[in-house]
Amino acid sequence: MEYNFFGPSKVAASLREIANHFDDTIKEGAERVIAKYQALTDATIARFRPRLEGKKVMLFVGGLRPRHVIGAYEDLGMEVVGTGYEFGHNDDYQRTTHYVKDGTLIYDDVTAFEFEKFVEKVQPDLVGSGIKEKYIFQKMGVPFRQMHSWDYSGPYHGYDGFAIFARDMDMAINAPVWRLTKAPW
Amino acid sequence: MSQNAEKVIDHFELFRGPEYTGMLENKKCMFENPVPAEELERVSEWTKSDEYRKINFARAALTINPAKACQPLGAVFAALGFEGTLPFVHGSQGCVAYYRSHFSRHFKEPTSAVSSSMTEDAAVFGGLKNMIDGLANCYTLYKPKMIAVSTTCMAEVIGDDLNAFIKNSKEAGSVPETLDVPFAHTPAFVGSHVTGYDNSLKGIIEHFWDGKAGTAPKLERKPNGKLNFIGGFDGYTVGNMREIKRLFDLMGIEYTILGDNSDVWDTPGDGEFRMYDGGTTLEDAANAVHAKATISMQEFCTEKTLELIENKGQEVVAFNHPVGVEGTDRFLLEVSRLTGKSIPTAITKERGRLVDAIADSSAHIHGKKFALYGDPDLTLGLAAFLLELGAEPTHILSTNGGKAWQEKAEALLASSPFGKNCHVYAGKDLWHMRSLLFTEPVDFLIGNTYGKFLERDTKTPLIRLGFPIFDRHHHHRYPVWGYQGGLNVLVTILDKIFDQMDQTTNDVAKNDYSFDIIR
Numbered sequence: 007m008e009y010n011f012f013g014p015s016k017v018a019a020s021l022r023e024i025a026n027h028f029d030d031t032i033k034e035g036a037e038r039v040i041a042k043y044q045a046l047t048d049a050t051i052a053r054f055r056p057r058l059e060g061k062k063v064m065l066f067v068g069g070l071r072p073r074h075v076i077g078a079y080e081d082l083g084m085e086v087v088g089t090g091y092e093f094g095h096n097d098d099y100q101r102t103t104h105y106v107k108d109g110t111l112i113y114d115d116v117t118a119f120e121f122e123k124f125v126e127k128v129q130p131d132l133v134g135s136g137i138k139e140k141y142i143f144q145k146m147g148v149p150f151r152q153m154h155s156w157d158y159s160g161p162y163h164g165y166d167g168f169a170i171f172a173r174d175m176d177m178a179i180n181a182p183v184w185r186l187t188k189a190p191w
Numbered sequence: 192m193s194q195n196a197e198k199v200i201d202h203f204e205l206f207r208g209p210e211y212t213g214m215l216e217n218k219k220c221m222f223e224n225p226v227p228a229e230e231l232e233r234v235s236e237w238t239k240s241d242e243y244r245k246i247n248f249a250r251a252a253l254t255i256n257p258a259k260a261c262q263p264l265g266a267v268f269a270a271l272g273f274e275g276t277l278p279f280v281h282g283s284q285g286c287v288a289y290y291r292s293h294f295s296r297h298f299k300e301p302t303s304a305v306s307s308s309m310t311e312d313a314a315v316f317g318g319l320k321n322m323i324d325g326l327a328n329c330y331t332l333y334k335p336k337m338i339a340v341s342t343t344c345m346a347e348v349i350g351d352d353l354n355a356f357i358k359n360s361k362e363a364g365s366v367p368e369t370l371d372v373p374f375a376h377t378p379a380f381v382g383s384h385v386t387g388y389d390n391s392l393k394g395i396i397e398h399f400w401d402g403k404a405g406t407a408p409k410l411e412r413k414p415n416g417k418l419n420f421i422g423g424f425d426g427y428t429v430g431n432m433r434e435i436k437r438l439f440d441l442m443g444i445e446y447t448i449l450g451d452n453s454d455v456w457d458t459p460g461d462g463e464f465r466m467y468d469g470g471t472t473l474e475d476a477a478n479a480v481h482a483k484a485t486i487s488m489q490e491f492c493t494e495k496t497l498e499l500i501e502n503k504g505q506e507v508v509a510f511n512h513p514v515g516v517e518g519t520d521r522f523l524l525e526v527s528r529l530t531g532k533s534i535p536t537a538i539t540k541e542r543g544r545l546v547d548a549i550a551d552s553s554a555h556i557h558g559k560k561f562a563l564y565g566d567p568d569l570t571l572g573l574a575a576f577l578l579e580l581g582a583e584p585t586h587i588l589s590t591n592g593g594k595a596w597q598e599k600a601e602a603l604l605a606s607s608p609f610g611k612n613c614h615v616y617a618g619k620d621l622w623h624m625r626s627l628l629f630t631e632p633v634d635f636l637i638g639n640t641y642g643k644f645l646e647r648d649t650k651t652p653l654i655r656l657g658f659p660i661f662d663r664h665h666h667h668r669y670p671v672w673g674y675q676g677g678l679n680v681l682v683t684i685l686d687k688i689f690d691q692m693d694q695t696t697n698d699v700a701k702n703d704y705s706f707d708i709i710r
Contacts, residue, residue: 169196
């Protein structure tokens, strides 16, 4: 059994799936929780989606996140165009296929060299990876968030966490500093 | 519900909301089998006692929170100081991930290093194949001018022979015969990052001066008037190296920095990632053999390196991370003596400005007690500066400081009336420091970021000076050497003293009779 608590769509789906293993009290409980957080979810999306719609993301993280955070980006109208695992196995990649669109770039244990070339070629609006990658891409002028430590912010899970996730992705992508990368002469 | 889309709160505030505090309390009661609060309090108080201090200091087979890192970290630092050089660590990926993360967290910069990616089979059968393939991949992908090889615990435990492995790799065609591949054995379970720095730097210098592992004639020294300068493992290397160059340029000195990381860890955000930038050129590294003398700013980082250089016929002079007026005086006088160049008025004026600043502020530092910990050279340099300011460096602790360091520190304390009731602790850790802070309290603690837990525990305000500093940004860009550097350290100390003064005098109608505008 694998559940996913990133982004309201996947949180709701996971809650319902878990509740399905139990009786009606739990099923009603799941619906109650989903309903309770609907207003927060709507307000979060209303505030941040217009600022993030259509932005492209490339990920490289550990654990289940290379697939699990995709839904959270999609809830904000963003598109994950590349993702991969450092230590993923076959079943991880099989499960990833259920999350990604056709044509998504998938890389396994990507080297620094490959990752840099992929980003140069694909030109995403945001890269989500770890501390060792953070400063490389920021030097290149690409907005970045650490997706292991949540860049010392977070949590990004659950409904409360989705609001933080949305705020952080917005502050990374729409920071005024990215307009200053090139000198005006 | 605590969360709000208009004013989003993260972990700092979110988990203080009732739904989270309630949940965590519930978890604690139901699943954590907690001891009663009174028992917790009793043991906690006991760990602050003299009795506990005695037990703590009798500890032999356990280190708790050592204030040091391992040799390979220092080896990577030293290797990165050379032009176009990729540090190649013969060992597992996780080790290299640590060095890279550690430096990136301190400098907020990319840190490039590769691993031979040893796994279980390499640990059993030896890592030769990893070395051959690793060097080939490293050279092909990243096109370094030099690959500096060091080791981790795993490679050292199985006894991989770097010299033979590199020869074999070159014979197998993994990298060109002519590529510079210096090496150093840097077992992580001996010494510390300062030892690793020394070994790695020595390996690189030896490579260029002593015939490139038998593939070229040894260089014959033809003495010139130049000066070599070695900074050592230094968290302030970006600011310090630029300050040293500025001072040398003002004096009109011809010099070579052996291991210059200042541009490596300070590349611009201009749209381009520079895997290599700055560093000592390989040509300069080779020609440094001809220099008149070599100065090391950190004796304990360069013990073996200086021995090698001295054996080549150069005069070597080692300092202990000089900070402040007299430390900088001695440094500049030695530079002047070795090069025959006088110290220009511009620098003398800078000295006067630091003296002036100390005179302006010393009343706030005089007689204050400090605890300080860190690398052997850094603690000596800072303790000397504290004595100069009229402060008392009451506890001086260095986990990677040995007997020689202890003697030096004790001699330093004996040289000043302000060192009278101060003590030196070699080879001790931060859990020892905790006992010291509880049983013999001081006014301020000087240390790296890890000191923040001691600050929280003992309520001793922490002044961040050292490595690593993860939780304050950009201080590594400012020097702590030279008179300008002394000024930076002075201001860092003063800022904390004044903040502390304000924080302890700001209760309205209670102690705010001293909450003043002017200090």
